[in-house]
């Protein structure tokens with residue numbers, strides 16, 4: 001019996017994100033902000049911690065990230081059971097799509113934005129439409145009118161690559177009007 005990847009996986013094109021493996025002939029004099037890594041290098045505290053715990057590299061990591069989630073809950077004030085840990089935000093975006101979306105889901109994505117939203121929704125064979133805007137904060141009402149019923153939207157805030165931020169006040173009224181929607185809000189912590 002021959003096995004084949006499903007149709008959406010066959011047409012999957014991985015995103016390119018700059019950084020060491022995505023930039024051809026990088027200029028060493030230019031600070032690279034094209035990927036989500038610290039241009040100053042590894043923080044000395046992280047280095048110290050890793051050195052001290054190097055022996056545990058032979059163990060599996062805790063699949064529930066128990067201590068990390070407890071510390072994050074303490075730091076952010078968000079209940080521990082609402083915290084999901086992933087190996088980067090991209091993994092969480094893909095897991096979110098696999099968990100909640102399917103080929104019947106209509107997805108609306110404001111563009112330009114972070115490319116993995118579209119790619120992960122495509123892998124779930126969703127029906128995707130786009131809303132072109134360079135500043136979603138100025139076009140929120142028009143965007144709201146296009147939101148699919150029982151569908152999904154992706155909001156990147158502040159948006160990559162435009163850097164535009166939707167203010168907290170705007171966001172709250174937006175969420176209140178559309179409580180049935182699944183909304184992703186991201187914040188990158190360096």
Ligand SMILES: Cc1ncc(COP(=O)(O)O)c(C=O)c1O
Nearest residue numbers: 036088089090091114156160186
């Ligand atoms: C909006 C957004 N989400 C996710 C990521 C990737 O995050 P991670 O490196 O944690 O996977 C980036 C990287 O630039 C981003 O801009």
